[in-house]
Amino acid sequence: MLVSTSAFAQDERTFALPPPRTAGNASLMEALRSRRSTREFSPKPLPRDVLSTLLWCAFGINRADSGGRTAPSAHNWQEIDVYAALPEGAYRYDAREHALRLAVAGDLRAATGMQDFVARAPLNLVYVADFGRMGDAGAEDRTYFASADAGFIAQNVYLYCATAGLACVVRGLVDRRKLAPALGLRVDQRIVLAQTVGYAG
Numbered sequence: 001m002l003v004s005t006s007a008f009a010q011d012e013r014t015f016a017l018p019p020p021r022t023a024g025n026a027s028l029m030e031a032l033r034s035r036r037s038t039r040e041f042s043p044k045p046l047p048r049d050v051l052s053t054l055l056w057c058a059f060g061i062n063r064a065d066s067g068g069r070t071a072p073s074a075h076n077w078q079e080i081d082v083y084a085a086l087p088e089g090a091y092r093y094d095a096r097e098h099a100l101r102l103a104v105a106g107d108l109r110a111a112t113g114m115q116d117f118v119a120r121a122p123l124n125l126v127y128v129a130d131f132g133r134m135g136d137a138g139a140e141d142r143t144y145f146a147s148a149d150a151g152f153i154a155q156n157v158y159l160y161c162a163t164a165g166l167a168c169v170v171r172g173l174v175d176r177r178k179l180a181p182a183l184g185l186r187v188d189q190r191i192v193l194a195q196t197v198g199y200a201g
Ligand SMILES: Cc1cc2nc3c(=O)[nH]c(=O)nc-3n(C[C@H](O)[C@H](O)[C@H](O)COP(=O)(O)O)c2cc1C
Pocket: 035, 036, 037, 038, 039, 115, 169, 170, 171, 172, 173, 174
């Protein structure tokens, strides 16, 4: 199993990541010219350094002093958790430690969407809002803000994919009633969006 055989693994519940490659010189204009949605994926796995950089771009910490992140969030609530459904299991991205924490063992990729390619692609990200971190915001504001905040993360992923030769598509078409219990979510954790990432195929 990947989590127990990896040179980076610290324990069997942690999928440690190498440092992200944040010094690249890919141009923003090139990324914007290339950004697109793709729905045909190869099963080829993502190298771990690519996974690491992808997660950092998505919602990693870019300011160590303040804990600031690569994507903005309303009130700096940082309420979106990024889950990564890999063949080995579903993991929650721990930005502070830059590691993946096992949420559920086993392959949940097919459960992250309602389109055929989700089971074949090597990675499906799931953006989960923790309403418990959103202060005293009303129900409607929680939904609006969480949706906007997840959108910024998804665009970071789109732009990274555009520069790294990766294919991706953000997805609202998710069976949330099925996926939420499969991920072991509490009732105040809401699935906002998912995003499939891999190599075009
Ligand atoms: C909020 C949102 C939800 C989306 N949901 C899906 C989806 O469930 N499945 C899918 O294949 N594409 C989905 N898309 C991708 C759009 O279909 C796609 O962005 C649009 O067709 C424009 O294509 P482009 O991204 O290549 O410019 C979604 C996009 C957004 C912004």
